Amino acid sequence: MKQIIYLYLFLSSLALFSQSNFNSQHYKVTLGDLETNTFEKDSTANALTIYELGNSYVDRYDYDLRTEIKQKIKILNKEGFDKANVSIHLYNKDDRKEKVDNIVATTYNLVNGKVTKTKLLEKDIFREKYDENHTLVKFTLPNIKPGSVITYSYKRISPFMFKYEGWRFQSDIPTLYSEYRTSIPGNWFYNIKLVGGKKLTTNTSKVEKHCLESSRGGYSDCGVSVYAMKDIPAFIEEDFMTTRDNYLARVEYELQTFKSFDGIIHNYAKTWKTVDREFKTDKDIGKQLRKSINLEDFLQPEVINESDMLKKANSIYSYVQENYIWNGDYKIFQDVSIKNLIKSKSGNVSSINILLHNLLKESGINVKPVLLSTRNNGFATKVFPVISDFNYIIVQATINDKIYYLDATDKYLNFGDIPFRCLNGYGRLMDFKKGSEWIDIKPSRPSNVLYKVELNFDENETLSGDVASRRTGYHALNYKKSYYQNKDAHLLKLENEFPYIDISDFKVTDKDITSEEFNESYHIEYNYEDTGDHIYLNPFFVVFFNENPFKLQERTYPIDFGYKDTYFYSLKLNLNDNYSIVEMPKERSIALPNNAGRVLFSTKFAGNSLVMMMKINFNQAIYEPEYYQALKEFMSKIVTIQTNSILLIKKK
Secondary structure (H helix, E strand, C coil): CHHHHHHHHHHHHHHHHHHHCCCCCCCCCCHHHHHCCCCCCCCCCCEEEEEEEEEEEECCCCCCEEEEEEEEEEECCHHHHHHHEEEEEEEEECCEECEEEEEEEEEEEEECCEEEEEECCHHHCEEEEEECCEEEEEEECCCCCCCCEEEEEEEEEECCHHHCCCEECCCCCCEEEEEEEEEEECCEEEEEEEECCCCCCEEEEEEEEEEEECCCCCEEEEEEEEEEEEEECCCCCCCCCCCHHHCCCEEEEEEEEEECCCCCEEECCCCHHHHHHHHHHCCCHHHHHHCCCCHHHCCCHHHHCCCCHHHHHHHHHHHHHHHCEECCCCCCCCCCCHHHHHHHCEECHHHHHHHHHHHHHHCCCEEEEEEECCCCCCCCCCCCCCHHHCCEEEEEEEECCEEEEECCCCCCCCCCCCCHHHCCCEEEECCCCCCCEEEECCCCCCEEEEEEEEEEECCCCCEEEEEEEEEEHHHHHHHHHHHHHCHHHHHHHHHHHCCCEEEEEEEECCCCCCCCEEEEEEEEEECCEEECCEEEECCCCCCCCCCCCCCCCCCCCCEECCCCEEEEEEEEEECCCCEEEEECCCCEEEECHHHCEEEEEEEEEECCEEEEEEEEEECCCEECHHHHHHHHHHHHHHHHHHCCCEEEEECC
C-alpha cells in the first residue's frame, strides 16, 4: 500500500511539473515544455533555450574531430520565430573541409490537447558558399507557431584539430541548461580559456585509458571533461560597450602542442620571445618595418632640416595624413606594401602606419610599432600569444621624454590622438631590442563639451541671443567630421535639432580639420511658448542626453564610454522690466558612488537676470557592472533636469 501511495504522489508531482515547468534536464520534449508559454525570469524573452548539449571527441579510426550538437528551444511568441532559422558554419582549407551529417529537426505543437510533430525534410536543407574558406548549411524548422518547441541535432566532422570546437553557453535568449562534453587525446595539448565571467555549475574531468590507437600499436589516453551552466540570462546589447564577444559566456581552445605517435612534438603556441623574433623577420610587417627610406623623396627640405623634433614629427604626421588614404582594410599581416601605397596613394592600416613609422625613424625619432585589437574585434588574449587576435597597428613615438601614440589613417586626427576604434584597453608594444610588452592605451587629452548661452528680451518681446560652443577630444573629432565633410548638412542638422529656434551668423573659428578643438558660434532667435500672461521656456535648447541610454533590468558587462568626459552648459537670461520669474528648476547635486561621476545644477537670480549652470562629469572611462543601477538613475535624473521649464509672467 505504501508503494502505491508513493507511486501516486510521484506521478501527481510529475504531472504538476509537466504542466507548469520546462524540462531542462533532457533533450526529449515533454508536455511541460509545450504547455508552459511564459518565462517568469525574463518577461521580455521571445524564445528560450530549454536544453542544449555539445559533445566533441576524436574519432578513433580517422582521427577527425567530431562534434555532436543537440538543441531544444521554446518559441514564446512571433518575435521568436527567427530561432527556427539555423545556420551551420563549415570551414575549408585547400583540399580539406568540414562536413555536417545526421541533421534531424522536429517542430512540436500542442493542438487541441494533442502533441503534433512536423519533421524537417531533406529537400529543405540548403548549402550556401559564404566565402572561399566558409560554407553555410541552412535550414528552417517547419510549422512554427507561438508555443512551439523545436529540436534539432547534427554532427560536424572536422579534419582540423587545431580548431578544437569551442562552446557558447550564452546567446541573445535565456538558456536554462547548457552542457559541453569534451574528449581530448593526450597527443593534443590545448590552452583552455573560460570567457565571460560566469561560473560553471559543472566542471569535471577524468582520464579515459586507450581512447585512441595508432596502426603501429601506439595509443593515447584522453582527458574527458564536462562543463555546464544553468539559468543563463540572455545577453542583450546596449549602448557603450565593446563587441559582445568580450562578454559572452563561453569556453575556447588554443592548440599549444601536438605529439605524434612517433614521438615528434609540434609546437603551435609560442612565447612572446619567439613571436618577437618571428615578427621582426616577417615577410610582410617585419620586412616593411626594416625598409630604409630616402627622406628627400617625401619631405620638403625645411621639414628634413627642422631641429625641433616635435615640430618635425608633426610635419611628417601631417604629410602622411594628407597624402595617403586608408582603404578601410584591417588586414595587418598580409598585403602590406609601402611600395604599393606610394604608387596608389591608398592602402591598409599597416601600410600607412608603417610608412609613418619609417619616416619618423629615418628622421631620428624613437618609434616602435604597437599591435592592437579594435573595439569591434574583441580583447587580445594576454595569457599566451595569439597573433590572430590583433587586427590593427599604430605607432608609439617618444619625443623629449614624452610618449605619443599616432595613427595616420584619419585625416581629422590631431597629432597624439588615435581613432576611437583603438580605445580597447591595451596593446602590445613591439620592442625588438628589449622585447615586447603590454601597454595601456588611453586617450591623450580630455573630451569635453561646453556651451555658453546669453539670451535677451527686447522691447518687442523677442527673445534672442548668442551661443558659443567648444568641443575637445573625441567630441571635437566627431563634430569636425560632420562640419568639414558637408558644411550645409551640418548646419541643417543643427537647425533640425532645435526646431523652436532660428539660427543666423553661424561661424567656425578653428583653423583646420586637425585642430585640437572645434569652436562654433551663432546667433539665435528663440520661438517660445506664449500663453497670454505666461511664458514657458525650456532653458536647455541644447540637450546632452535626449533619453536614458540604460534600459536593462540588469547589465552583466561593463559600461565602456571609451574615455572620460565633461559636459558644461551655462545660460544667462536677461529679463527686461516686463517680466518676472514665477517658477524655475530646483538646484541639484547628484553623485555616483566613489566619486565616479557628478551632476551639478544651479540657478541664481541676480538683478534682472537668471544665471543657470549645469556640469556633468564622468570620471571613469569604464564602469564595472556594479555601477549600472546607479548610472541608470544618474542618467534618468540628467534627462529630467534637461526637460524642466522656466515659467515667466508678464508684469502688469
